[in-house]
Amino acid sequence: MMPITANIPSAISLSLAFLLLTSCMKEELPVPRHEPGNVKTATVNMESNYKWQIFYSLKKNTIVSQNLKTAWDIAFETSPQGYRIILNTSKAMFAAMTSHTELNTINDTAGFSSNKRWDAPSGNLDSTAIGNWKTHNHVYIIDRGINEMGIHLGFVKLKVESVNAEKYVIRFAFLNQPTEHIKEIFKDSSCNFSYFSFDESGKQLIIEPHKNDWDILFTQYIHVFYNPTIPYLVTGCLTNRARISTARDESNPFEKITYQNISQYSFSSDINVIGYNWKTYTSGTYITDQKKNYIIKTSEGIFYKLRFIDFLNSAGIKGNPMWEYQEL
Secondary structure (H helix, E strand, O other): OOOHHHHHHHHHHHHHHHHHHHHHHHHHOOOOOOOOOOOEEEEOOOOOOOOEEEEEEOOOOEEEEEEEHHHOOEEEEOOOOOOOEEEOHHHOOEEEEOOOOOHHHOOOOOOHHHHOEOOOOOOOOOOOOOOOHHHOOOOEEEEOOEOOOOOEOOEEEEEEEEEOOOEEEEEEEEOOOOOOEEEEEEOOOOOOEEEEEOHHHOEEEOOOOOOOOOOEEEEEEEEEEOOOOEEEEEEEEEEOOOOEEEEEEOOOOHHHOOHHHHHHOOOEOOOOOOEOOOEEEEOOEEEEOOOOEEEEEEOOOOEEEEEEEEEEOOOOOEEEEEEEEEEO
């Protein structure tokens, strides 16, 4: 039998090699610790008639810009290949394609109600009211919707003439008015859309901030209820389609959601994932559901958890969403 002492040098060598290997592995494969940010509370004032659209940055915890919701009518996709056009659904705008190819042949809204369309609440640019205008030469009737007082803003007839990498060309006229206006709308790829108002014979506007400078938008918009199908004006929170995807969590308490939970979520690029139904109107007031949590992922790979804690200010006036959020 071989003495046990004869294996001692080999055992020592193996032990030293194992210690050196594990020591090396600890240095080469560190496990980083993810430190969450502080919980922040924020609020904005849309006013009780919801007349403001408010762009907000979670990173900077500040309002980036705000505008009257009546400031614009339609907006144009800004990428070089872009051609899609959206309506300002915060005014409950609709559009209907006609069978006409010339503006001056349309003098009323006959057939509009049965043919009107609205933009998809999800923000899907393949499901807009105007649709792919490049496949035909038809005129649209545009319902400009209502202002914050509920006053109807009239109808416009619109024809989109062309688009290229730099600009769009449109023609429009107000219903029952003979004067036609030809306008160029120039693309600005630093923003998701270039905005346009039919007021004052038509004008291009700067509405949206730089697309990398904001995360969420407080606004009214059209939501669709089904059985029966009813497009309805709601007030809520939309996300920046260029940089934000969102998931919901109604199972875990806000306090228990951590960075380690992220792998369990399915994120969506739909702009209305947060939407409006974190609040309900009950017994003459608004109640906020604090069990509805939202996980927000930015294009930089930063994650936030967010929940709403009120829709009323300290005086009990609506239109003042308040939320708390934390970088995970």
